[in-house]
Amino acid sequence: MITEEQVIESLETVLVPAVNRSIVGMNLVRGVTTTDKEVSVTLASTGLIPGAQDWISTKAKEAIKKLPEVNDVKVEYSDVKAMDLNEIDHIIAVMSGKGGVGKSLVSSLLAVALRRKGYEVGILDADITGPSIPKMFGLIDRPSGSETGILPVLSSSGVEIMSINLLLPNEDDAVIWRGPLIGNTIKQFGEEVLWGKLDYLIVDLPPGTADAPLTLMQSFPVSGVVVVFTPQDLVEMIVRKAVNMARKMDKRVLGVVENMSYLYVPEIDKKIEIFGRSRGEEMARATDAPLLGQLPIDPELAKLCDEGGIESYDGEIVAKLGDSLIKAMSAEDN
Ligand SMILES: Nc1ncnc2c1ncn2[C@@H]1O[C@H](COP(=O)(O)OP(=O)(O)OP(=O)(O)O)[C@@H](O)[C@H]1O
Numbered sequence: 001m002i003t004e005e006q007v008i009e010s011l012e013t014v015l016v017p018a019v020n021r022s023i024v025g026m027n028l029v030r031g032v033t034t035t036d037k038e039v040s041v042t043l044a045s046t047g048l049i050p051g052a053q054d055w056i057s058t059k060a061k062e063a064i065k066k067l068p069e070v071n072d073v074k075v076e077y078s079d080v081k082a083m084d085l086n087e088i089d090h091i092i093a094v095m096s097g098k099g100g101v102g103k104s105l106v107s108s109l110l111a112v113a114l115r116r117k118g119y120e121v122g123i124l125d126a127d128i129t130g131p132s133i134p135k136m137f138g139l140i141d142r143p144s145g146s147e148t149g150i151l152p153v154l155s156s157s158g159v160e161i162m163s164i165n166l167l168l169p170n171e172d173d174a175v176i177w178r179g180p181l182i183g184n185t186i187k188q189f190g191e192e193v194l195w196g197k198l199d200y201l202i203v204d205l206p207p208g209t210a211d212a213p214l215t216l217m218q219s220f221p222v223s224g225v226v227v228v229f230t231p232q233d234l235v236e237m238i239v240r241k242a243v244n245m246a247r248k249m250d251k252r253v254l255g256v257v258e259n260m261s262y263l264y265v266p267e268i269d270k271k272i273e274i275f276g277r278s279r280g281e282e283m284a285r286a287t288d289a290p291l292l293g294q295l296p297i298d299p300e301l302a303k304l305c306d307e308g309g310i311e312s313y314d315g316e317i318v319a320k321l322g323d324s325l326i327k328a329m330s331a332e333d334n
């Protein structure tokens with residue numbers, strides 16, 4: 001008789017339409033029973049329109065029938081809430097004391113770095129009024145979903161992405177919402193988006209220390225916070241404020257990242273500190289958090305952000321950023 005493990009392995013090949021991630025990865029497989037005669041599978045219908053349910057059902061039956069000695073396959077659906085299906089190991093919030101320091105870029109690069117290491121990664125663009133993640137990843141597809149859940153959009157390297165920008169009728173529409181509505185939207189992203197099984201969910205927060213970061217930290221089990229700053233942040237206080245806010249909410253500060261730290265000029269093989277002396281180490285000391293990385297000003301980065309090609313950035317800083325994040329996570333775990 002075939003085992004439950006064999007059935008689940010065969011279901012790894014069945015992809016959720018539009019997301020293109022397996023029904024196992026999306027955590028839609030709720031139960032498997034096998035007898036001599038029959039394999040019976042229960043799937044969650046979360047976020048799936050009837051057409052998608054039929055399609056998955058057909059594909060699941062085909063996949064299971066390829067296993068030896070299977071005569072009959074039954075697929076049933078049950079209603080489960082998206083939030084009950086989400087199994088996210090680490091939620092990492094990316095913050096900054098002020099706007100325009102490269103928070104979205106750092107969020108994207110962290111996700112790219114972790115994905116390259118083989119992790120299952122998602123990005124929640126919680127910057128409701130200034131969403132920029134879809135643009136950096138070149139996403140144009142709208143998320144699909146049903147009354148029971150919204151499905152994220154998968155980037156070309158396989159990062160799950162959800163942003164208000166993907167849901168608006170026109171991506172240039174300005175979102176002028178009052179605080180409570182923003183808070184509700186962020187909460188909904190946690191409750192109604194089907195992320196499935198993820199190793200890491202990176203949350204790109206709006207700048208500053210106002211309501212939205214608070215709501216997020218209250219309503220999501222955030223495991224750690226990364227704070228981004230630039231050498232232009234003359235006042236250490238702005239960065240410290242962000243760090244203090246995280247600590248006050250009992251969130252671990254995994255580290256700080258200095259963006260636009262220097263410009264590398266290959267012709268003279270020198271790093272030039274355009275925006276003044278790098279304050280990476282100093283800021284790390286002042287906030288008592290490790291310095292996770294210092295990103296150069298790189299015209300290639302700006303170009304890729306604009307063109308939606310952030311995943312093809314091959315600067316060595318990407319891997320370094322991922323390594324130091326993982327190191328900080330494991331240090332904190334102890
Ligand atoms: N290190 C860098 N090298 C080159 N360009 C950069 C760098 N960092 C940021 N940029 C450019 O600055 C733009 C803004 O960065 P980003 O969107 O990440 O900032 P942000 O902190 O998220 O801003 P906001 O506060 O508006 O959300 C990027 O689209 C990119 O073009």
Ligand SMILES: [Mg+2]
Nearest residue numbers: 103104127132
């Ligand atoms: Mg941003």
